[in-house]
Amino acid sequence: MHSPTLPASAGAAAPHAVTPRRVAWLAPALVAVALAFAPLVLGAYYQELVVQIMIYAIFALSLELLAGTTGLVSLGHAAFFGIGAYATALFAPQYAPGSVPLLLVLAMLAAAGYALLVGALSLRTREVYFIMVTLAFAQMAYFVFHDTAIGGGSDGMYLTMRPVFELGGALLVDLERPRHRYFLALGLLVLCYAFLALVLRSRFGHALAGIRINEQRMRAAGYQTYRYKLAAFVLAGALAGMAGFLSAAKNGVVNPELLSWHESGAVLMMIILGGLGSLRGAVIGAVAFVLLKEFYSSEALLGSAIAGRWQLTLGLTMIAFVALLPKGLIGIGRRFTFPRKPS
Amino acid sequence: MNATPLMQATGLTRRFGGLVAVDGVSIDLHRGQVHAVIGTNGAGKSTLINLLSGEIPLSSGQIRLEGRDITTLAQPRRARSGVGRSYQRTTIFPALSVLENCRLAAQAGHQRPWTLWQGAQSCRASLGAAHAALEAAGLSDALYQPAGSMSHGKKRQLEIAMCLATNPQVLLLDEPLAGMGAEESERMLAMLERLRPGHAILLVEHDMNAVFRVADVITVMVNGAVIASGNPQEVRASPEVQRAYLGEQAHA
Numbered sequence: 001m002h003s004p005t006l007p008a009s010a011g012a013a014a015p016h017a018v019t020p021r022r023v024a025w026l027a028p029a030l031v032a033v034a035l036a037f038a039p040l041v042l043g044a045y046y047q048e049l050v051v052q053i054m055i056y057a058i059f060a061l062s063l064e065l066l067a068g069t070t071g072l073v074s075l076g077h078a079a080f081f082g083i084g085a086y087a088t089a090l091f092a093p094q095y096a097p098g099s100v101p102l103l104l105v106l107a108m109l110a111a112a113g114y115a116l117l118v119g120a121l122s123l124r125t126r127e128v129y130f131i132m133v134t135l136a137f138a139q140m141a142y143f144v145f146h147d148t149a150i151g152g153g154s155d156g157m158y159l160t161m162r163p164v165f166e167l168g169g170a171l172l173v174d175l176e177r178p179r180h181r182y183f184l185a186l187g188l189l190v191l192c193y194a195f196l197a198l199v200l201r202s203r204f205g206h207a208l209a210g211i212r213i214n215e216q217r218m219r220a221a222g223y224q225t226y227r228y229k230l231a232a233f234v235l236a237g238a239l240a241g242m243a244g245f246l247s248a249a250k251n252g253v254v255n256p257e258l259l260s261w262h263e264s265g266a267v268l269m270m271i272i273l274g275g276l277g278s279l280r281g282a283v284i285g286a287v288a289f290v291l292l293k294e295f296y297s298s299e300a301l302l303g304s305a306i307a308g309r310w311q312l313t314l315g316l317t318m319i320a321f322v323a324l325l326p327k328g329l330i331g332i333g334r335r336f337t338f339p340r341k342p343s
Numbered sequence: 344m345n346a347t348p349l350m351q352a353t354g355l356t357r358r359f360g361g362l363v364a365v366d367g368v369s370i371d372l373h374r375g376q377v378h379a380v381i382g383t384n385g386a387g388k389s390t391l392i393n394l395l396s397g398e399i400p401l402s403s404g405q406i407r408l409e410g411r412d413i414t415t416l417a418q419p420r421r422a423r424s425g426v427g428r429s430y431q432r433t434t435i436f437p438a439l440s441v442l443e444n445c446r447l448a449a450q451a452g453h454q455r456p457w458t459l460w461q462g463a464q465s466c467r468a469s470l471g472a473a474h475a476a477l478e479a480a481g482l483s484d485a486l487y488q489p490a491g492s493m494s495h496g497k498k499r500q501l502e503i504a505m506c507l508a509t510n511p512q513v514l515l516l517d518e519p520l521a522g523m524g525a526e527e528s529e530r531m532l533a534m535l536e537r538l539r540p541g542h543a544i545l546l547v548e549h550d551m552n553a554v555f556r557v558a559d560v561i562t563v564m565v566n567g568a569v570i571a572s573g574n575p576q577e578v579r580a581s582p583e584v585q586r587a588y589l590g591e592q593a594h595a
Contacts, residue, residue, distance in 0.1 A: 195459075204456035206463035210447045213436045220396065220434075221509050222422035222451035231456070 054185040057286040060270040062239035064282035071212030076138030080111040080237040082259030084244025100165040107245035115237020146256040156255025275328025349543040355404035366567040372543035382564035396428040397421040427511025437491025445473035449508040480504035496527035
């Protein structure tokens with residue numbers, strides 16, 4: 001006697017919505033390899049643009065854990081990005097370059113610390129109230145930096161020297177050099193993606209998905225869902241802080257706009273544009289968002305009259321995307337791989 | 344019959360503003376017994392289950408599990424101490440496979456959320472419990488089907504299977520037969536018979552034939568209060584019950 005045989009593909013194609021398919025790592029790995037060789041052909045401008053995209057991709061991935069996986073739509077996620085950036089600038093020594101690992105850890109800890117406070121309070125609310133409370137806490141942080149002298153007020157502050165990483169006297173990473181910034185951003189993006197892929201595959205990630213789908217049932221089964229949501233919130237805050245560190249290191253300057261609700265809205269738009277519920281959707285959304293913004297604000301391509309109104313054109317494009325592609329850009333590929341129902 | 348009940352609730356009261364939804368209800372659940380709670384709509388049966396499972400807090404009263412006071416224990420902890428429940432409105436994870444629905448429920452007993460390096464679907468403990476629960480509920484042939492695409496009856500079975508996957512001692516079942524066909528109801532009642540020896544079962548159900556067939560004890564609630572409690576013969580013979588509930592049923 002033997003158990004009934006399943007189709008050969010049953011294991012791989014089983015509809016576990018939260019489970020990546022067996023070769024799920026292949027496409028991201030190929031992209032990472034391509035990005036590793038891209039500086040050979042990219043000019044300085046495009047290299048910086050790719051760094052900007054990679055930073056936003058990390059930022060978007062961090063929100064994806066919260067919004068796409070756990071179902072917690074935050075409209076204050078830029079606070080953690082901005083706090084990570086400010087922590088980098090504030091903890092960096094003034095007359096010597098700071099240490100990359102030290103500042104990175106401090107930026108992530110600062111962001112995680114604020115996320116712990118915001119999460120502990122905001123997670124007691126739900127849905128639209130959660131959106132409003134996260135927005136309120138982000139605005140609070142924004143005005144702290146905007147209206148006090150801590151971080152140079154509304155002008156922000158400069159990093160006098162970009163961080164470096166020395167080991168045994170050898171200068172391994174010097175973020176003054178564009179290529180080092182590029183590879184640090186790429187390395188952290190790969191780490192972040194791989195880490196989140198592990199999280200989604202783990203018991204913790206499955207529990208988060210369960211909370212998104214049906215929190216009541218999760219509590220009835222015996223999960224203390226508040227703790228899970230708080231853990232996700234702090235983790236997402238820490239990763240946003242990582243993106244903030246990169247932003248400060250790349251631009252050499254931080255200002256309160258990094259924490260503004262425009263930024264929170266932008267990162268939310270990225271993951272919606274790419275397609276909620278998948279890591280690659282978040283990355284694709286970040287790519288599309290930055291490129292669209294770059295395109296619409298380009299005076300060379302569109303002239304100053306249109307380029308000066310890029311928020312309008314970008315907004316209209318977003319509306320079109322959401323109307324035409326409700327599952328995001330990632331849905332395009334799926335539309336072609338599955339046959340449509342005959343009408 | 345065991346002398347000490349597995350679950351013992353005394354004087355449970357729950358007020359919603361001015362409304363007393365559950366009014367001083369005491370109920371004992373023994374292992375090996377199906378204890379049915381019947382009553383008209385709005386009698387407070389579902390609220391009683393919500394109170395026993397910890398979904399909503401009590402206004403007053405006390406709940407003991409194996410003699411231990413669990414009155415103030417929040418729902419997740421109560422669930423992990425062995426109180427399982429099913430819902431009147433099916434509450435499954437529609438997007439996930441049948442197996443993952445049960446595995447995720449079973450994982451509640453083996454949470455260890457920090458084991459990030461290990462895939463959830465290779466968690467043997469929760470997989471084992473999930474397969475056992477699906478076997479008991481007769482769903483082993485639909486493991487990889489998305490739960491949301493199953494028939495209503497199968498969803499109700501899954502609802503029970505997810506409850507069983509957490510390995511509870513007490514089963515609080517809220518209308519498991521609602522909306523089921525005759526054949527599906529038979530299967531569900533047969534499952535209750537199989538579960539009876541190892542569990543203390545509280546059954547809220549509208550199907551009187553089913554209730555009088557499987558119940559060892561029946562409690563009748565009207566307007567949040569218990570008006571009669573006893574074995575099926577006693578309850579059937581009670582004039583109060585006939586007036587308040589069964590009489591209505593007969594005329595309907």
